[in-house]
Amino acid sequence: MVPSLPSDPSPDAIAVLGANAAFYEAFESRDLDTMSDIWEHSDRVGCVHPGWAILTGWASVSASWFALFDGPQRLQFIVTDERVEVAGDVAWVTCNENLLDTGATQAVAATNVFTRADVGWRLVHHHGSPVEQRMQAREQ
Amino acid sequence: MVPSLPSDPSPDAIAVLGANAAFYEAFESRDLDTMSDIWEHSDRVGCVHPGWAILTGWASVSASWFALFDGPQRLQFIVTDERVEVAGDVAWVTCNENLLDTGATQAVAATNVFTRADVGWRLVHHHGSPVEQRMQAREQ
Numbered sequence: 001m002v003p004s005l006p007s008d009p010s011p012d013a014i015a016v017l018g019a020n021a022a023f024y025e026a027f028e029s030r031d032l033d034t035m036s037d038i039w040e041h042s043d044r045v046g047c048v049h050p051g052w053a054i055l056t057g058w059a060s061v062s063a064s065w066f067a068l069f070d071g072p073q074r075l076q077f078i079v080t081d082e083r084v085e086v087a088g089d090v091a092w093v094t095c096n097e098n099l100l101d102t103g104a105t106q107a108v109a110a111t112n113v114f115t116r117a118d119v120g121w122r123l124v125h126h127h128g129s130p131v132e133q134r135m136q137a138r139e140q
Numbered sequence: 141m142v143p144s145l146p147s148d149p150s151p152d153a154i155a156v157l158g159a160n161a162a163f164y165e166a167f168e169s170r171d172l173d174t175m176s177d178i179w180e181h182s183d184r185v186g187c188v189h190p191g192w193a194i195l196t197g198w199a200s201v202s203a204s205w206f207a208l209f210d211g212p213q214r215l216q217f218i219v220t221d222e223r224v225e226v227a228g229d230v231a232w233v234t235c236n237e238n239l240l241d242t243g244a245t246q247a248v249a250a251t252n253v254f255t256r257a258d259v260g261w262r263l264v265h266h267h268g269s270p271v272e273q274r275m276q277a278r279e280q
Contacts (some may be wrong), residue, residue, distance in 0.1 A: 048251065125234070129270075132191040
């Protein structure tokens with residue numbers, strides 16, 4: 001999965017897009033250890049899976065990934081339209097998760113917020129939401 | 141609409157929650173001028189309405205508010221479960237938008253990202269997504 005870099009990305013922007021790509025690679029491969037490393041482990045983290053209510057705190061967020069990875073549904077993505085903004089020690093990425101599933105492609109709009117840590121950029125908030133087919137058609 | 145403040149909020153957290161409340165007041169009252177003042181006017185702003193694809197840039201985002209406020213649907217909210225995090229000049233709020241509509245209550249999970257400007261905190265990203273009824277039931 002190659003991030004769509006801006007024309008003149010800053011080192012911070014490149015690092016954040018790398019963290020974003022690692023998130024989707026861990027998601028696709030159902031790699032709970034790597035997914036755990038990608039997130040900040042704190043009470044302030046939050047996660048909204050498509051159609052879900054907001055989960056807050058690492059205990060709830062990590063439990064949701066465990067449940068998703070333990071379930072039957074294996075997801076494959078093509079991530080497109082990545083945009084990254086860095087402001088100090090916070091960055092946010094928007095992208096489309098194009099789910100490859102049973103012949104039809106379903107899009108999920110995602111917002112991912114990262115903060116700078118000693119060990120690199122860590123995910124503190126993920127929000128994914130299904131894009132209705134008619135809205136996908138309108139955008140194309 | 142009274143924001144649910146943390147037990148010992150910082151001045152920044154109070155200011156961000158005020159900006160978040162102003163956003164929902166402008167939304168409810170379909171006040172395009174106030175909505176415009178709440179947002180940063182730049183290429184980096186982004187907005188995901190429930191079920192919509194990602195809109196980027198102030199031109200697209202402002203056009204979406206114009207279209208929503210020009211339409212027939214008048215929305216009333218009760219905003220609950222507000223949580224705010226401030227990191228330097230960036231803050232993000234999560235909350236539930238409980239839509240009062242024809243007897244049934246529908247919840248939208250929202251992520252709002254603000255940045256500090258000379259004139260106060262400005263909205264740079266809004267992401268709202270419908271919460272499925274069965275997930276609302278699970279959370280309660």
